[in-house]
Amino acid sequence: MKIIIRADDLGYSEAVNYGIEKSVKHGIIKNVGFMVNMDASKHGIDLLKDVDVCLGQHTNICVGKPICDPSLIPSITNGKGEFKSSREYREAKEDFVDLDEVIMEIEAQYQRYKELVGREPEYFEGHAVASDNFLKGLEIVAKHHGLKYSGFDFGDESIIMVNDKKVYLWMDSTTNPNYDPFITLKKMVKNAHEDAYDMLVFHPGYLDDYILKHSSLTIPRTLEVEASCSKEVKDWLKENNIKLYTYNDI
Numbered sequence: 651m652k653i654i655i656r657a658d659d660l661g662y663s664e665a666v667n668y669g670i671e672k673s674v675k676h677g678i679i680k681n682v683g684f685m686v687n688m689d690a691s692k693h694g695i696d697l698l699k700d701v702d703v704c705l706g707q708h709t710n711i712c713v714g715k716p717i718c719d720p721s722l723i724p725s726i727t728n729g730k731g732e733f734k735s736s737r738e739y740r741e742a743k744e745d746f747v748d749l750d751e752v753i754m755e756i757e758a759q760y761q762r763y764k765e766l767v768g769r770e771p772e773y774f775e776g777h778a779v780a781s782d783n784f785l786k787g788l789e790i791v792a793k794h795h796g797l798k799y800s801g802f803d804f805g806d807e808s809i810i811m812v813n814d815k816k817v818y819l820w821m822d823s824t825t826n827p828n829y830d831p832f833i834t835l836k837k838m839v840k841n842a843h844e845d846a847y848d849m850l851v852f853h854p855g856y857l858d859d860y861i862l863k864h865s866s867l868t869i870p871r872t873l874e875v876e877a878s879c880s881k882e883v884k885d886w887l888k889e890n891n892i893k894l895y896t897y898n899d900i
Contacts, residue, residue, distance in 0.1 A: 651842035654817070654849040654895045655835075656681040657878075658708050658777070660698070661691035662865070666855030669875040671697040673854040677878035678887065680896045683708030683775065686762040687717050690860075695766050704896035706773035706800070707763045709756055711747075711784060712736040713777075713864055717758035723751040739779045747783040756791045773812070773897040775800040798897060812900045816846035824853075824870035831870075831877035832886075839892060847900060854878055 657679045660670050667690055673679040681704045685691060688710075698705070711726050712733050720727040725748035728734055763771055774797040776788050785801060792799035800817070801810040808819040822834040835850060842848045855861070855871040862868060877883055887894070 651839065651844065651892070652847040652895050652899070653839065653842065653892055654681060654847055654897070654900075655679060655852060655878075656683065656849055657852050657854050657874075658683040659685060659853050659855065660708070661685035661688045661694040662713070662855070663688070663858050663860040664690045664693055665858035665861055666690075666853075666871065667694035667697055669855035669871060670694070673852075673875050673878035674698060674701060674703050677854075677875075677880075678884065678894060679852070679854065679878050680704055680894055681706065681773070683773075683777075684763065684767070684771075685710045685714075685777065686759050686766055688714045691762075692766060704772045704898055705767060706775060706897060707760060707771040707797075708775060708777055709759050709788060710777040711752065711755060711781075712739060712779050716755050717762050718755050723748075723755050725751050726755065736779065739781060745781050745783050747781040747787075749783045749787055752781075752784050752787040753790060756787050760791060760795065760797075770795075771797060773798045773800050776802060778802055798900070800897065812847075812897070815900050816843075817900070818843055818846055818848045820848060820850045824867060829870050829873065831874045832880070832883055835877070835883070836886075839890070847895065852878065 657670050659666050660682050662685055683706050685708050715732050720731040725746055774792045800812050810817050820838040838848050838850050852874040853871050854874040857868055
């Protein structure tokens, strides 16, 4: 089996950054998706400076302000010059994202990523928004720059292709009051595919005012920090001879 554990949302807020930092430096996280448009983006990347972690671009079009002038990308921004919310994407009856506009913002975030990190993203994907044009734009920009694109499947099977390799995405329901990241990890390993990679997507982090006001994902973030750093989890992985892979292995 080939197991990948990815942490999304570096840069979302300072509290999230601290949780991801702990999950990387003292835990099992080896892949981190970086949001580059947020006020806490530089804070987050500075925490992981010189740390051996596979870092990717977690392209975001639903929280905070865009890199581009909002007047140039009206289909994905509101009157305040901020991105339209994830709720607006979920409740929309049709895809309102203009392809040319979203490509402009994706490209701008790619350039900002290189400014902040000093190198190319080791993988390239998007903060989950159910928009065909957003996903199409990500693929176009990734292909143009020769980046390792990691898609998102909104279907039941959650299968994506990375470098022509099949990857199964795993994300348990964090709305379950009994949500336990360790149980989710065990479930993935038990049902792992011999002919593919299996990827568990976490959103580890602590909570601050910004997250409480802008994200519906709260307590599960803290649970994922603790699970990522848990001696019990580390011992279980070792006892079961489970190697954790990165996008660089795909």
